[in-house]
Amino acid sequence: MPDPRFYEDLGPATLSELARLTGGQLLSSERADLAIRSVAPLARADADSIGFFSDKRYVADLKATKAGACFVTQAVAGDVPEGCAAVVVDRPQVAWAAAANRLHRARRFETGVQAVDPTARLEEGVLVSPGVVIGADVQIGRGTRIGPGVVIGPGVTIGRDCEISARAVIGFAMIGDRVRIYAGAVIGEAGFGATVSASGIIDLPQLGRVLLQDNVTLGANCCIDRGAYDDTVVGENTKIDNLVHIAHNVRIGRNCLLAAYTGISGSTIVGDGVSMGGQAGVADHLVIGDGARIGAAAGVMKNVPAGETWGGFPAQPIRQWLRETAWLARMAAGRKSGGVE
Structure with a gap:
């Protein structure tokens, strides 16, 4: 699951919904109501996640995945392990991107609020210059200096005695x-x-x-x-x-x-x-x-x-590089002295 400090959770979505969204074919109709809560790489996925397979270099990840579902092409649908529902699409990575946008969204700055969000937590001794924008739930440690025009997005954490220069x-x-x-x-x-x-x-x-x-x-x-x-x-x-x-x-x-x-x-x-x-x-x-x-x-x-x-x-x-460079220089010099242009 993407870090909730930085990404909003828009899920869950059922497999049938994701199949419709991506134009895919769900091969296991009995899994249509499975709730998917996140996208993930095959090696990191769990039963609530959907992954994708489009590169044969990662076939071992496909065969060992714990994902609840996976976007695949028809050609490799038979390699999807038991317990992982195959969703057949023409372009698995494109389908995975669409699912990611359905399930997750990057946190945004709220409009019309103070330059320093009231939920931000700044320890004693933090120095904030003019024009700084600090998002929601930011944490900044003691003694850190923030230069003019710096923008710090929602959820960011910055330790103590740091120096963040202008812009x-x-x-x-x-x-x-x-x-x-x-x-x-x-x-x-x-x-x-x-x-x-x-x-x-x-x-x-x-x-x-x-x-x-x-x-x-x-x-x-x-x-x-x-x-x-x-x-x-x-x-x-x-x-x-x-x-x-x-x-x-x-x-x-x-x-x-x-x-x-x-x-x-x-x-x-x-x-x-x-x-x-x-x-x-x-x-x-x-x-x-x-x-x-x-x-x-x-x-x-x-x-x-x-x-x-x-x-x-x-x-x-x-x-080796120096030897080759020196040899090329000698060959070039020899050709020139021999009259070959």
Whole structure:
């Protein structure tokens, strides 16, 4: 179930209602009145949830799921385990998105209320600058300073002795103690999730959170997306430069250093003590091992073992990349001196 501090529960809905909503065929008519209360990934779903299957890489999750129901295509309907009702659709992910919008909704700012919602709880010593907007049920710890024009969405928690600089925007987030967030950073907006429907490309609901642990520093104009369903996490004492983008479901370990313009794609796991140079780019669903070092402007397309230094594009172990670069330079110089243009 998405965190109720950030998402409203609009359920339940019966399976027959969800089948009608999505244009699906419920294969088990005796399950038509089953009440579904949430959407969930197959690996996280329970008897009150509905999941979807559209990628053969996750067939093990389908076979082991505890979901009450699942959107599937006709081709794999027979692989749905006993106890999980199959709803056959042409595009399972599109159907799951429609069900998510029926069952859950992100909490919104109430219109026409005070800039600081009366339900917000601010401990002694919190300093709030002009132009700050604080949503319902926000909690802010002692000694935290909130700069001009900051917007803090409903349900957000911020620890003690934090520094939130001007015009930062924070939503769907839980933030530890002594965290610094510099001007213009955006935390908790929806991650980049889209799929193709019969009517064109649609956005996929993003139902997760952002967790920033103690002593994290975020540079100006950073963007950290909330999880698609699970959380985006930045570990203790990690320091992030200006203009860094961290996509949904990324998990960054402790004591990492990320230089400006670094971009980490969705669901990548970064270990403890990792360093990334400026403009480093990391593809999705990778693992960067503890203590690894990624050179500036490197393009990481596969897993990086712990303790190794990689550079280049596509990134590879640094010595190999340097040898190849030197060889290319020699070949280019030889061709030029030989008169070949």
